[in-house]
Amino acid sequence: MSGNMNINLKVWRQKNGKSQGKLVDYKVEGVSPDMSFLEMFDVLNDRLVSEGKDEPIAFDHDCREGICGMCSMYINGRPHGPNQGVTTCQLHMRSFKDGDTIVVEPWRAAAFPVIKDLAVNRSAFDRIIASGGFISVNTGNAQDANSLPIAKDNADEAFAAAACIGCGACVAACKNSSAMLFVSAKVSQLALLPQGDPERNTRVLNMVAQMDTEGFGACTNTGACSAECPKEISLTNIARLNREYFAAQLGSDRS
Amino acid sequence: MNWITKMFSSSLGQKLIMALTGLFLCSFLIIHMVGNLQLFKHDAGLAFNKYAVFMTTNPLIKTTSYLLYAAILFHAFKGIALVFQNKKARPVKYQAFDGKANSHWSSRNMGVLGTIILVFVVVHMSNFWAEYKFGHVPYTRYTENIQTGEIQSDYMPADFTMNSKMEEQSEGLMKVTIVKDLFRSVELGFKELWLVALYIIAMAALSFHLYHGFKSAFQTMGLNHKKYNGAINFIGIGVFAILIPIGFAAMPLYFFIK
Known part of the structure; x- marks a missing residue:
């Protein structure tokens, strides 16, 4: 087909968490510009399976609609590749040129150990959420809608923070592998709403403590996380996390 | 663990220490700059020498200066410790890393820039401060x-x-x-090319360090607000990344050329 491209891939291959990994060269021919980045990997894996010489490349993916946060490739030195505000599944091959060499690596962080090839274990995020990223409500009949007045600005900001899909691109982009943008989005979405208020102090204290325990780095405010975030979570959330944390430490009974 | 140690040993609390000590050091830079402008007076150094006496004898200023030395040491060593701690969070490095695509160079090199400034502070203090205090001026x-x-x-x-x-x-x-006559030590010291070069390199490092550091300190303290960000950026860039380093670099250059 005309307009199709040949792509040179350098893909991180690693058998499991204990073995040493290395970059392996693959040539993928006849790539359509309309393919997504993951579909190109499907084509390559199809070939690897039919050739039977090499195991297919393990990579995470689920919805392929840019909303689940499962895909996690570090492409040419940037999480989710060169485009802004998209996940890897929404990155298309038209963003590259014929003959390009593309380096694909897994997220790199002590808190995100490699499971195999490009798949990493992001359970650290789940443990942070379990430590405080929730509200406790009684079950039973649903409350009347709009019974709690919420300022439109706050509702909008909470919604923007809640857009975080927990993919971990912030950690991957950060030179310190810091999880501040993720944690700040999760703290913010609840701190901005009345439903989150009763547990606000314990929430922020527990989530920060869990974040530190998991071995994420500290925040240098480089802004790389927000620049690479597929949901464009704002750095103002990190400032809010700092405020929430110091207010809880200095101004509440808890620590 | 008591809540204060708990707070200051968390990753957020350690950054708060960096922010507070950093801003304290910034406030010192303004005082130091304003006082040292007297070096440019055509009075053979009289005003500057009187100022040096005042700065080293006034009890309030002496107390503040010990706080300042403590802040310098705290900021430097906490900063170095944080750099190594943060490196541990990524044991396996990326083969391809495109930092410039998403962040400013200075924000990724605060440790290196800070180290250059620390080396400068040691040379600067042993040349003038220690000489004035312990040596024979x-x-x-x-x-x-x-x-x-x-x-x-x-x-x-x-x-x-x-x-x-x-x-x-x-x-x-x-x-x-x-x-x-500390003025004479300054005059003689800045005839040395290597020293002048070190000062200019250090002031360039200071400029980049504060370009990121000043606004970053406010973000760490939780102050990121559209009403104030304009002023913080203006002061951070205009005053601390441009005016202050240029003013300090002008002093050795002035005596070298004079």
Whole structure:
């Protein structure tokens, strides 16, 4: 087909968490510009399976609609590749040129150990959420809608923070592998709403403590996380996390 | 663990220490700049030497200066510790890393820039501060005509000493001041090319360090607000990344060329 491209891939291959990994060269021919980045990997894996010489490349993916946060490739030195505000599944091959060499690596962080090839274990995020990223409500009949007045600005900001899909691109982009943008989005979405208020102090204290325990780095405010975030979570959330944390430490009974 | 140690040992609390000490050091830079502008006065260094006496004898300033030394050490060593701690969070490095695509160079190199500044502070303090405090700085006698404002300066013999750093007395229209001549140490010191070069490199590092550091400190303290961000950016870039480093770099250059 005309307009199709040949792509040179350098893909991180690693058998499991204990073995040493290395970059392996693959040539993928006849790539359509309309393919997504993951579909190109499907084509390559199809070939690897039919050739039977090499195991297919393990990579995470689920919805392929840019909303689940499962895909996690570090492409040419940037999480989710060169485009802004998209996940890897929404990155298309038209963003590259014929003959390009593309380096694909897994997220790199002590808190995100490699499971195999490009798949990493992001359970650290789940443990942070379990430590405080929730509200406790009684079950039973649903409350009347709009019974709690919420300022439109706050509702909008909470919604923007809640857009975080927990993919971990912030950690991957950060030179310190810091999880501040993720944690700040999760703290913010609840701190901005009345439903989150009763547990606000314990929430922020527990989530920060869990974040530190998991071995994420500290925040240098480089802004790389927000620049690479597929949901464009704002750095103002990190400032809010700092405020929430110091207010809880200095101004509440808890620590 | 008590809540204060818990707070300051968390990753957020450690950054708060960096922010608070950093901003304290920024406030010092302004005082240091304003005071040292007296180096440019055409009075053979009289005003600057008097200022040096005031800065080293006033009890309030002396107390603040010990706080300042503690802040420098705290900021430097906490910063170095954080760099290594943060490196541990990524044991396996990326083969391809495109930092410039998503962040400013200075924000990714605060540790390196800070180290250059620390080396500079050590050289700077051993040249002037330690020399003034522990070494032998010769005295100069200034004779000032109160009516005309004319100043005549005479170097005292190199082995001349007195009990105080400065003595003043009036003889009719003449005001005589004998004072430790730090100005002369500055004048002589900045004839050395390597020293001037070190100062200029260090001030470039300071510029990049504060370009990121000043606004970053406010973000760490939780202040990221559209009403104030404009002012923080303006002061951070205009004053701390441009005016202050240029002003400080001008001093050694002025004496080198003079």
